[in-house]
Amino acid sequence: MSVFPYSTYEDIPTLDDVKREISSIVGLHKIKIQLEKIVEKIISAENDASYSFRVVPPKPFHMLFVGNTGTGKSTVARILGKLFYLSGSLPSYDVIETGLRGKMKTGDGGILLVDIDERDLDSNKLEEIISVMDEEETSVIFAGNRIALNQSMKLNKELYKRFSASLLFDDFTCEELAMIIVKKMNDQGEDSPLRGFELDASCSTDNIAKVIGEESFEELRSQLNAYLVDQILLEAKTCLEKRVGSKPETKISLKDLGMGIGNATQIYKKLLCM
Known part of the structure; x- marks a missing residue:
């Protein structure tokens, strides 16, 4: 159930579904705690709505996922997409994964997960992404290792101030x-x-x-x-x-x-x- 339940989806994710997904994640203990806190906030908002209290959905925000390949960044992005949708922050829980090489895909009211590789940095593509970020209908996540993300921020000085949160994905033991x-x-x-x-x-x-x-x-x-x-x-x-x-x-x-x-x-x- 969503605080703002309007949807064109046939199979709407539930908080119970997402909680099971979070519990099944291997490792990433600090990130799991943060995801669980978002779940608690959604539950609290739904309780307020059930008592007819006015609930204002949080605005979508943009994030940095810092970590090496294969550390669960896409998995967490998909979970966040569902949580943002259930909280009313985003009109869609779709996650579109793209890179900076070739034609860039854009988000459609969900999450745009941008794989940042230092070999493919393109200032024009970064400008395109900034325009998507400023529309406030899509949450943009930059995902990559620390070197690649730092280089992207140096290439466009307007980027860093648009990110509200950063998650660190440790290598798996x-x-x-x-x-x-x-x-x-x-x-x-x-x-x-x-x-x-x-x-x-x-x-x-x-x-x-x-x-x-x-x-x-x-x-x-x-x-x-x-x-x-x-x-x-x-x-x-x-x-x-x-x-x-x-x-x-x-x-x-x-x-x-x-x-x-x-x-x-x-x-x-x-x-x-x-």
């Missing part, structure tokens, strides 16, 4: 990456390439974390974070299939996972020229 692996294997969609496969009993979170620490290296984990997980699991599945041949085996062992981590590490090491 080996333990958190292990939790993501277990979660991804337990929550597979119908189109998952790992559909029908599962981790065997040897693949506890602690054991997986230990193997991640042994078979990968910190610089790569820092560059990729959760983006490393899909390749690890695909490589582990391949290792299982090679190990059992034509046997109908679907349980990925810790050894398969360890080999998958090593193979994924080598693949990305070559791709990233590390």
